[in-house]
Amino acid sequence: MPDRNKAYTVKRVTWQDAETDLRILREFVFIGEQNVPVELEWDGKDEQCVHILAQDKKGRGIGTARMTTEGHIGRMAVLRAWRNRGVGSDMLTALVTIARARQLSRVQLDAQTHAVEFYQRHDFIPQGGTFMDAGIPHQHMTRSLPPLDVHININDLPKQILGETRGYIDLKGRDDNQMTAIHMVSQATRSLNLFTPNLDPRIFNNEGFIDAVKQLAIGNPRAKVNILILDPSDVVSRGHRIVELARRISSRIFIHRADDEDQDRVDTFMIVDNIGIIHRAHNDRFAGLAEFNNPPEARLLTKTFNDAWERSQPEPELRRLHL
Template identity: 35%
Template sequence: MTPIRIRKYSWQLAPGHIRDIRQRVFVDEQRVPPHLEWDATDEIADHYLAVTTNNEPVAVARLFSTLDETAHIGRMAVLPPWRGQGVGEALLRQLIRDAGEQFNELRLSAQRHAVAFYQRAGFHVCSDLYDDAGIPHVDMRCLAPGLIASESGERSCPLLLGEDRPSWLFSAEHHMITLLDTLAGQACQRLWLYDRLLDHDIYDRHQFRELLSALARRHRLSEIRLLIHDDKPLIKRRHQIVELMRRLPSRIELRLVNPDYPVTDQPFMLVDREGVLYRHDFYKPEGFASFANGGRVKLLGETFVRMWEAGRRSLELRDLPL
């Protein structure tokens, strides 16, 4: 791996090397029209320049935030002679560290050939393929930049569903919610959730509601099942998931456990066939999340199905006025 140093600038103070590298990679090499390459976002972004130990400029990127408090990576480019030597990985790690100090979500638009590169750093695809300046792109996001930045061990594709095998332990609500959202955000078809109740602090959040909404609308086979013990808090106080469930009743269903049927005291969420978030009991944010654990998901899925089939619908929620 080539050792590099990374420097950060505002656009007003940025050295000409940043513009030169973008010109060579995007305009000259990839034929991006100049009027698309140079935009107003440059004025509000932080610009990163990677140089070798001999001060030779080799790579650039920019980082900026939007009104929804999401950080965005853009214009990431490595000069051809320095590709494949770890320069891009080092620069991306620095961007993730800096974003993780302030933001819970980090987004980027990736050229199709670069998707695997960003997946290795902890990003997952969150859009269909689209054209940008004549080049196929997809949107990608990381819902846990702070968590990834704090991870000291070497992981292959951290937080990527179906790929990241070691479990992530958590003992604080903030980390639990971060892992919960990261799993939910990668669901392609199925999300099954079992808990004592739909706690407002955990589940009644705009971010989680939007992730469930995106899954429910993805295609006709999307399936969201919510199995809880107590629906009274949902009746006493307006809940975003309840509102969503009433708009998409064929995709989102809630049931109450049968008190006469054996149930487990450990809440969990299952995502597709690989992802699980498991808590040791209802009252503490302690447990683990696994992103590639098909065996455990299968066992917990069998438990969920037994409890679900014995459960009943909430009459109180059904009778709530629209």
């Protein structure tokens, strides 16, 4: 579970939506504290980068970082009062998770030399000698993101065992996603956490998936199914079998609406029994990855899910559908 006393949150944002906050932080840290020339700081790449924004409980920006489409991490800035409190680590972890979801083979960065040990703790390795950038000594560092064990053909899906089989499956179409979700959830015995913008009916509103969720919910008195939706309006207007299932098994299946600060997410993912994962970087595309046995990645996604769940609320419209 997330630390309820944690004084900040970390989320993915776009430059278009959060430019003001990101500019203020970087101007304060880089231009103000470190005397980086303005023309070097604003390099024209921000609109194409993925950005991370850390905020305190009042929604004020306290840290930021970015990553290019090629996996170059940079512009890591944390306000002085928030340094050495885990903000940088959480932002870096978020970017590495995004890089894995994009199937990048490695990430890289140019660390200020005083921060080399910090990045080494996150498995980055120095490459070459130090160099000067904006008058500050830097060290180039890389971290490999090797393929997750071996590639598994989708035709071998029936052989995959939750918690045992190592390897990853490339998901390419609707059927891949639907069959994999059913096969993974049908083996669950403890939990299902599902983060989805709209409970995509092409994948989740079918008899096989609903039956798998039902068997999980009734098969273990401690089992729990948490479903977090960004926009419940489509579910409300068209109906969904999983809503009816949640009405009948209300003590085990919970559906919440995501908080406003999570509304900019575009991905969808599920974690099954805290060990199996399915992750699509873009909800409107079928391309994604599935793994039946990857505890480290499952832990990272579980933390992301739990943090968002803590901020979420039961959806009134869905509760009315339950009546």
